[in-house]
Every structure is written in C-alpha cells, then in structure tokens.
Amino acid sequence: MLPKKRISYFLIILMVLFLGIVSRKINGIPTFIGDTLYAIMIYFGLRFLFLSLSPIKSIFIALLFCYSIEFQQLYRADWILNLRNSTIGHYILGQGFLWSDLGFYTIGVAIAYLMDSVLFKTHNSN
Template structure:
C-alpha cells in the first residue's frame, strides 16, 4: 500500500511539473519549455503503470509505458475529422497530442528511462533507509 501511495505521489508530481512547464513556458529556458513537458508526461505514464502494477517487475511498466507513449504518438499520424475534433479539446489534446513529431519519441524515452532509474535506485534507497530505521 505504501508503494502505491509513493507511486501516486510521483505521478501527481509529474503532472504538476508537466503542467507547470507548459503554463510557465515563457519564463523557462527554451530547452526546458520545449522538451520537459513531453518527458514529464511519459514519466507520469510510467508512474501510473507502477500504481497499477506495484507487485510486478519494473521492466513491465517500462515496456507498457513505451508502448502506450509511442502508440499515442504514432496515432497522431491518423488524421480524421472525429479524432481531430477530440484532439481539439483540452483533455483530448493532453492525452492524444496534436501532431506527430519524431523528437517526441526521444523525449518520451528520456522521461520513461529517467523515471525507471529514479524508481529503481531512489525508491530502493528510501526502502533500505526505512528498513534500517526499524
């Protein structure tokens, strides 16, 4: 249960940081405002899978995160009226994106891999510290 809470907090943190990177884009360095939003979105997806699959090995969440993120990006190549109208809404645009960009695949990869490393080594350290305190 603690793991689900920790992953939920990490997921919410990624959401807040991601929205912040968009909302304050004009006040951030250009490299951050261009790249971090997509990386944070993918990190949020990773932590969402960890919430759902807490008892599973981390690599499963990594694979599912890549599949989901890349699937959403490649779905942007499909341009029909009904889905473009859905993408034009705030929630549809946040989930489905607007247009395909190759660089987004790199951004997603960075976000997922960073999250995995933070999960693997950061959370493991916290758990070890908690064990020592007991």
C-alpha cells in the same frame, strides 16, 4: 489500506502531472519537458496500478503506450481532431507527430526507471 509504495507512486504521479501542466502554461519552457514528464507519469502510473509488474516490464509497456499515443497523431479524422482540440484531448493525445518526441518519451521512461530504482530500491527481475 493502500501499501506505502502505492501511495508514494500516486504522489509522484500527482507531482509530475502538476509539473507537466505548468510546463505547458509557462512561456519559455520547451515543449519537450512536457513530453518527458508525460512519459515519467505513464511509467509511474503503471507502477501504481500494477505493483507486482517488474520495472523492466513497466519500461516496455510505458514506451509502447507513449509511442502508440505519438503514432496515433498521424491519424487525422475529423472526430479525433475535434477531440485533440479540447484541453483534455490536447494533454492526453497531443497535436502532431514528431519523431523527436519518441526520444523524449524514451528519456522520460529512463528517468522514471532510475528514480524508481533509487527511491524504492527496485530491481529488474522478471
């Protein structure tokens, strides 16, 4: 049986995933909302997969992952451009590098950490 915390993390991931997709489909919602939600989803994905990972390590790994996704957008080979043009490729890999996205990822991870701290009374050990 799955631990209650893991189930809660999974439900948060589903909710954030839904909100992220909706934010891309509704005109008028700024794209940075989706970037922030993406980072929140990555943080909680790590917490879901690695329950013993400390929140502080989760912060650093989530930021490293999000920043890596953003920097890979500077790579412009035909094969990856074709992948980015697919729906799933667009959602996962993005389209073009923006320095501002790094800030929105940072904000998203900070929000996720605060949510984790409040909802699950986590601490920053390890």
